Amino acid sequence: MIKGLRPLLRRSTYSGALFAYGAALASLPLLSFALLPALAWRSAPEGVQVLVVLLLWAALIGLVGLARTTRRVLIVSARRLLRVALPTPAAPGGAASSGNPSGVPSAGPASVASGVPSVAGRWRTPLWLLLHVVLGWTGALASGVLLFVAVTLPGGWLDAEFGLSLFGRSVRVDGGWQSWAVAFGCLLLAAAVCVLVTHALRWSAPRLLGPSAAERLALAAERELRLAERNRLAHDLHDSIGHTLTTTTIQAAVAGELMSADPVAARAALHSIEESARAALEDLDYVLGVLREQEAETAPARTLADLSGLLDRLRHAGAVVELDRSGDPAQVQGTPSRAAYRILQEGLTNAMRHGAAGPITVRVAVGPDVLELHVVNETRAGAGVSAGPGRRKAFPTSGHGLPGLAERVRLLHGEIEAGPDGPRHWRLAVRLPVRLSA
Numbered sequence: 001m002i003k004g005l006r007p008l009l010r011r012s013t014y015s016g017a018l019f020a021y022g023a024a025l026a027s028l029p030l031l032s033f034a035l036l037p038a039l040a041w042r043s044a045p046e047g048v049q050v051l052v053v054l055l056l057w058a059a060l061i062g063l064v065g066l067a068r069t070t071r072r073v074l075i076v077s078a079r080r081l082l083r084v085a086l087p088t089p090a091a092p093g094g095a096a097s098s099g100n101p102s103g104v105p106s107a108g109p110a111s112v113a114s115g116v117p118s119v120a121g122r123w124r125t126p127l128w129l130l131l132h133v134v135l136g137w138t139g140a141l142a143s144g145v146l147l148f149v150a151v152t153l154p155g156g157w158l159d160a161e162f163g164l165s166l167f168g169r170s171v172r173v174d175g176g177w178q179s180w181a182v183a184f185g186c187l188l189l190a191a192a193v194c195v196l197v198t199h200a201l202r203w204s205a206p207r208l209l210g211p212s213a214a215e216r217l218a219l220a221a222e223r224e225l226r227l228a229e230r231n232r233l234a235h236d237l238h239d240s241i242g243h244t245l246t247t248t249t250i251q252a253a254v255a256g257e258l259m260s261a262d263p264v265a266a267r268a269a270l271h272s273i274e275e276s277a278r279a280a281l282e283d284l285d286y287v288l289g290v291l292r293e294q295e296a297e298t299a300p301a302r303t304l305a306d307l308s309g310l311l312d313r314l315r316h317a318g319a320v321v322e323l324d325r326s327g328d329p330a331q332v333q334g335t336p337s338r339a340a341y342r343i344l345q346e347g348l349t350n351a352m353r354h355g356a357a358g359p360i361t362v363r364v365a366v367g368p369d370v371l372e373l374h375v376v377n378e379t380r381a382g383a384g385v386s387a388g389p390g391r392r393k394a395f396p397t398s399g400h401g402l403p404g405l406a407e408r409v410r411l412l413h414g415e416i417e418a419g420p421d422g423p424r425h426w427r428l429a430v431r432l433p434v435r436l437s438a
Contacts, residue, residue, distance in 0.1 A: 007195045008188070012083050016198030017139060019081040023129070024136030030060040061133055065126030074128065075209050082198065084205045087219055128208035132201065139197035143190040150186035153179045231407065244280035248273045272316035275309075303337035304329035304364065307344065311362070314348060320359040321348070327366025336434045339412055340364075340373055346405055347375035347428040355426065356380045366434075373430040376421060405430075 007013050034057035038049040064070055075086045211219060255269040279302075307329070311321045332340065344362065351360045358378035365372040402418055405428075409416040414432040421427035 007199075008191045012081075013191075013195050013198050015081045016083075016201055017143070017194035019077060020132060020136040020197045020201055021140045022136070023132040024140050027057070027061055027133045027136075030064070031057055034060060058130055061129055062126035065129035066122060070129070071125045071209070074125070074132075078201070078205045078209055082202050082205060084202055084209075086205065086209055087211055124208045124212070128204065131204055131208070135197050135200055139193050143193045146186040146190040146193065150183040150190065153183045153186070228411075234404075241280055241284070244276045248276055269316050272313045276313055302341045304332055304340050305337075306341060307364070310341070310345060310348070314352065314360075319352060322359055322361045324361065324363040326364070329364055329366055332366060332371055332434050336371060336412065336432050339408055340371060340430075340432065343373055343405060343408065343430050344375065347373075350402075350428070351375060351377035351426070354380060356424075369433060369435075371432045371434045373428075373432070375428040376425055379420070379424055379426050 031053075034053050037056060038044075038053050041049065041052075044052075078084050079086055252269075252273060255266040255273070258266040258269070307323075311323060314321050329337070344364075348360065348362070355377035356379060361374070361376040363372070363374035363376075365374075405418075406416050409430055409432070412432055414430060416431075417427070417429040419427065
């Protein structure tokens with residue numbers, strides 16, 4: 001018994017009923033337009049006039065429901081007043097319209113990019129709006145009559161009487177405790193009407209306002225693209241900030257040791273720290289702008305053409321870096337070139353962090369269809385040596401470097417190998433498919 005009364009005590013029941021009654025009131029301006037043919041066709045039978053008015057009224061309500069703005073307003077209202085979980089429809093153009101700066105292949109069919117629901121899906125909103133208006137008028141009239149009876153009947157207010165005839169039997173209430181009992185029953189019935197209207201709307205909202213199969217596919221593809229973009233940003237930020245912190249830490253130690261003995265070299269190390277920090281700040285500003293969904297500036301596009309600057313900063317930190325280059329890296333354009341820069345940056349960072357003080361060999365080989373990248377460094381025999389221009393303390397590891405590289409290479413349909421290369425060396429080897437520019 002108590003469980004059955006719970007819906008009558010919920011606030012959401014009455015907010016849902018008000019949501020339905022609001023649709024009834026909002027449809028009144030359309031009713032005034034629907035009455036115009038009846039006023040112009042006075043010679044028609046009354047039944048025909050009523051039918052024409054109702055049909056025209058329903059058609060006008062359906063036309064309003066075809067607007068995308070109407071659908072969005074109804075979804076937001078249903079979420080707040082009916083407490084129904086409904087996703088926001090995919091915007092026209094969807095995630096695909098914003099471009100794909102990550103270079104990650106998009107998932108899903110091309111039709112998802114439009115974000116436009118199917119014809120059958122668009123007709124569900126007018127159906128919902130018609131049902132909404134019908135339930136609103138039915139509930140408003142029924143609960144209004146019941147409330148009027150409940151207010152006027154007790155004690156014979158306004159000389160009110162209550163009579164009911166059913167199957168040849170009549171019951172009449174004109175005062176006394178019976179009028180109070182009937183008034184209380186009318187209040188319960190009015191509340192029950194609110195429960196029924198709200199439950200009907202809650203049942204139909206996911207079916208008519210919820211996403212269709214095409215919209216669900218569009219939302220899933222949009223989420224996948226957003227996650228892919230965020231993963232790319234996380235990889236870039238990890239590579240950029242990790243590399244900068246590693247090199248600046250070593251460069252600061254170098255500058256400290258050379259401040260008195262070789263001021264010129266110390267100033268060069270400090271200048272390199274400034275350049276590394278500025279580049280990292282550019283990356284950080286861009287990533288934060290994207291994550292905050294602001295109007296993003298152009299992404300810092302560092303490619304194989306910037307490899308010389310990267311190696312120079314490492315040399316200023318005291319590292320010995322040997323470059324072996326074959327082919328023309330300038331022929332590699334776009335995403336493969338940017339990814340190659342990040343891969344080499346992460347490989348060199350790992351070599352600086354965890355390798356010995358020996359030379360680091362970087363090999364870049366540009367072939368007709370494949371770009372090969374190699375980073376080879378000596379492995380550290382012992383941990384925790386004193387800092388200095390040629391010797392470094394061991395750095396902590398986050399465990400995200402190699403998995404991030406593997407994910408980046410996988411998305412570009414490449415191959416990656418990382419592991420020992422003999423007893424005292426570590427090798428990172430990456431093969432990326434490329435299409436050389438003319």
